[in-house]
Amino acid sequence: MRLIALLVVLVLSACDVAPPAPVVAPAQTVTPVAVNARPAPKNFGTVSRAVGAQARSECRRRTSGGNCDFRIVIDPDKRAPANAYQTLDKQGRPVIVFTQSMIASTRNGDELAFVMGHEAAHHIRGHIARQSQNAAAGAIIFGQLAGLTGGNAAAIDAAQQLGAVVGARSYSKEFELEADQLGTIITYKAGYNPLIGVRFFDRVPDPGDRFLGSHPPNAQRVQVVNQTARQLGLVQ
Structure with missing residues (x-):
């Protein structure tokens, strides 16, 4: 089970930064707002305080009894590649980590806020726990199949490892789209x-629609953001 947990962390930490969850419309009537490419201050502290709040x-509105005390931190390793990911500390507190090269790759506060909101949404949607469950189920199924076909202990162990990876990735694309949808709202x-923030995808290599890929095509992600933004009253 420790191996399964490690695989789950590796799958989620690769986040660069089924159908998406239903769009949540705002409670009040929203007047459409035109998108203006305003120069948002590229200040990590300013953005993290606003998005963190x-x-x-x-998180408090959408979950019950979960830890919503987000920490947003910068990886001190200046050589770390561009990446942003959500994890949990030893106390179960949600932590969003940005590498310095990831911050430098964003062009404005909107892009930085969008990536930050996306990572926060992973925690609110419970993706680590859900992915862990999928990995455990995959390991059990593959291990049982190996045993039924006469596999020895080594073969069963290898099958369990493969099953954990397959299980963890089975719904990873859906999780990314769910995080894009809620991240747009945040x-x-x-x-x-978010319509300026989503332009970050213009510079991210398109993963395409690979079988068991960890991320959906960029076009699909942009579509989810645009649909959600329309529900919020944002227009191009």
Whole structure:
């Protein structure tokens, strides 16, 4: 089970930064707002405070009894490749980690806020726990199949490892789209424009629609953001 947990962390930490979850419309009537490419301050502290506050609010509203005390930190390793990911510390507190090269790769506060909101959404949607369950189920099924076909202990162990990977990745694309949808809402409510933020994908290599790939095609992700933004009253 420790191996399964490690595989889950590796799968989720690769986040660069089924159908998506239903769009949540705002409670009040929203007047459509035109998208203006305003120069948002590229200040990590300013953005993290705004997004962190909104992420905590959304987390408390959408979960029951979960830890919503987000920490947003910068990886001290200056050589670490561009990456942003959500994890949990030893006390179960959600932590969003940005590498310095990831921060440098964003062009404005909207892009930084969008990536930050996306990572916060992973925790709110319970993706680590859900992915862990999928990995455990995959390991059990593959291990049982290996045993039924006469596999020895080594073959069963190898099958369990493969099953954990397959299980963890089975719904990873759906998880990314769910995080994009809720991340759009968090970004908007934090005072940033997700339709500007989503342009970050213009510079991210498109993973395509690979079988058991960890991320969906960029076009599909942009579509989810655009649909959610329309529900919030944002227009191109």
